[in-house]
Amino acid sequence: MRYISTRGNSPAKSFTEILLAGLAPDGGLYLPEAYPRVSRSELDQWRALSYPALAFKVLEKFIDDIPAADLRALIERTYTPAVYQNSRPGDDSAEITPLRWLEPGLALLELSNGPTLAFKDMAMQLLGNLFEYALEKTGQELNILGATSGDTGSSAEYAMRGKRGIRVFMLSPAGKMSRFQTAQMFSLADPNIYNIAVEGVFDDCQDIVKSVSNDHAFKAAYRIGTVNSINWARVAAQIVYYFKGYFAATGGAGGSNEQEVSFSVPSGNFGNICAGHIARMMGLPIRQLILATNENNVLDEFFRTGVYRPRSNAETRQTSSPSMDISKASNFERFVFDLVGRDAATVRDLWAGIESGAPSGAAFDLSGGAHFPHIRDYGFVSGTSNHADRLATIRKVWAQYGIMVDTHTADGIKVGLELREPGIPLVCLETALPAKFDETIRAALGREPERPAGLMGIEQLPQRFVVMAADAPAIKRYIEERCR
Numbered sequence: 299m300r301y302i303s304t305r306g307n308s309p310a311k312s313f314t315e316i317l318l319a320g321l322a323p324d325g326g327l328y329l330p331e332a333y334p335r336v337s338r339s340e341l342d343q344w345r346a347l348s349y350p351a352l353a354f355k356v357l358e359k360f361i362d363d364i365p366a367a368d369l370r371a372l373i374e375r376t377y378t379p380a381v382y383q384n385s386r387p388g389d390d391s392a393e394i395t396p397l398r399w400l401e402p403g404l405a406l407l408e409l410s411n412g413p414t415l416a417f418k419d420m421a422m423q424l425l426g427n428l429f430e431y432a433l434e435k436t437g438q439e440l441n442i443l444g445a446t447s448g449d450t451g452s453s454a455e456y457a458m459r460g461k462r463g464i465r466v467f468m469l470s471p472a473g474k475m476s477r478f479q480t481a482q483m484f485s486l487a488d489p490n491i492y493n494i495a496v497e498g499v500f501d502d503c504q505d506i507v508k509s510v511s512n513d514h515a516f517k518a519a520y521r522i523g524t525v526n527s528i529n530w531a532r533v534a535a536q537i538v539y540y541f542k543g544y545f546a547a548t549g550g551a552g553g554s555n556e557q558e559v560s561f562s563v564p565s566g567n568f569g570n571i572c573a574g575h576i577a578r579m580m581g582l583p584i585r586q587l588i589l590a591t592n593e594n595n596v597l598d599e600f601f602r603t604g605v606y607r608p609r610s611n612a613e614t615r616q617t618s619s620p621s622m623d624i625s626k627a628s629n630f631e632r633f634v635f636d637l638v639g640r641d642a643a644t645v646r647d648l649w650a651g652i653e654s655g656a657p658s659g660a661a662f663d664l665s666g667g668a669h670f671p672h673i674r675d676y677g678f679v680s681g682t683s684n685h686a687d688r689l690a691t692i693r694k695v696w697a698q699y700g701i702m703v704d705t706h707t708a709d710g711i712k713v714g715l716e717l718r719e720p721g722i723p724l725v726c727l728e729t730a731l732p733a734k735f736d737e738t739i740r741a742a743l744g745r746e747p748e749r750p751a752g753l754m755g756i757e758q759l760p761q762r763f764v765v766m767a768a769d770a771p772a773i774k775r776y777i778e779e780r781c782r
């Protein structure tokens with residue numbers, strides 16, 4: 299399996315060659331040269347598999363330069379009940395990503411039972427093990443530098459803690475994360491994790507990461523890498539749970555592959571739903587991919603109108619589903635590449651317009667072209683949810699089913715219920731647990747969110763972090779000193 303760039307001007311590479319890479323050298327994103335197909339008989343055989351066994355079957359189609367026995371061992375070490383033990387109180391299933399029926403035809407796929415209570419753990423945990431494996435092979439080290447407003451940083455730290463050859467330097471805005479998120483990150487005692495609380499806002503943190511990444515000499519000398527959402531392995535790892543959700547929603551081991559299923563996906567950077575698109579391209583009988591945005595509705599606008607207009611930071615609103623407060627969907631280029639018939643020259647032109655910001659503002663409009671009329675062939679439909687919708691949905695799901703959902707999942711359920719079709723089961727992806735968003739849960743339900751037993755009292759643990767000014771040279775010196 300070779301990987302090519304969506305912009306067509308980078309050499310094709312193998313999986314392990316792009317494992318530690320972000321963007322391709324030409325500025326594009328990596329995708330498989332062709333999507334592997336899954337046959338009906340494979341689907342029949344895969345139904346009865348455990349999550350790790352299924353993950354191996356799916357991922358071996360994308361990863362052919364790691365010996366199969368090693369890949370299997372890495373996956374088995376990743377998806378264990380011990381790692382995915384943070385289920386809802388009272389829900390002690392040892393299954394990875396259990397499916398919970400709310401009523402006939404409507405289910406929740408629980409993706410948030412990992413260490414940081416968000417679905418990002420599904421991919422990030424595998425990434426940690428893949429990185430460690432690849433670095434060990436080459437004897438190299440990697441220093442991950444990131445900026446977080448909460449979710450991504452903690453997911454990365456829990457995936458990389460204690461890993462040989464890896465250090466994590468994570469910048470967060472001092473005093474701006476929730477108490478729970480702060481405690482989650484800062485209570486980690488692993489010596490390879492460095493929490494840097496920056497005196498500033500999230501954008502200051504991100505600017506520092508950009509400035510360090512643009513210093514190519516420093517980046518090379520200190521082997522600086524990232525774990526951002528464009529990393530291909532992160533997308534690949536997420537393809538698996540669509541298969542898992544499909545099988546669980548269609549009768550499990552004894553079910554059949556005739557029934558189509560729709561998925562609703564709370565979306566920001568388009569990573570999660572991009573994995574669903576790929577699962578569908580592989581032949582999984584997915585009917586609709588229902589994309590839900592919050593008030594930052596860049597993607598909903600595109601799927602309704604054909605116009606893609608990324609917003610500026612100033613136009614990005616802070617909402618009660620903060621992990622979807624995204625104004626440029628970094629994985630979206632992968633889908634557009636497929637939509638325009640994998641024509642890299644078209645993708646280059648579209649993004650040249652976006653990146654130059656001219657002439658009509660940074661946007662492109664596919665509505666008049668040959669491709670956009672076929673968008674429904676890819677299963678995509680979309681909708682937007684807002685703060686009031688979120689509160690109403692959290693209340694409704696609690697009252698009707700006795701299940702507490704988080705704000706992002708609520709956005710997905712709201713849009714999913716609006717757009718689903720009769721006779722097609724709808725699986726709503728649960729992207730976080732409510733314990734992370736206590737303020738909104740209190741506003742919606744007048745009570746505290748449930749918290750998994752293992753995380754009681756986390757705010758009382760000792761915290762390890764340094765406070766630094768928003769000063770890139772000082773942060774570079776801090777990294778240098780830790781790498782000696």
Ligand SMILES: *Cc1c(COP(=O)(O)O)cnc(C)c1O
Nearest residue numbers: 565566567568569570621729730
């Ligand atoms: C990251 C995140 C999302 C958005 O997922 P994308 O892959 O960026 O589209 C949704 N919900 C939660 C809770 C998240 O952490």
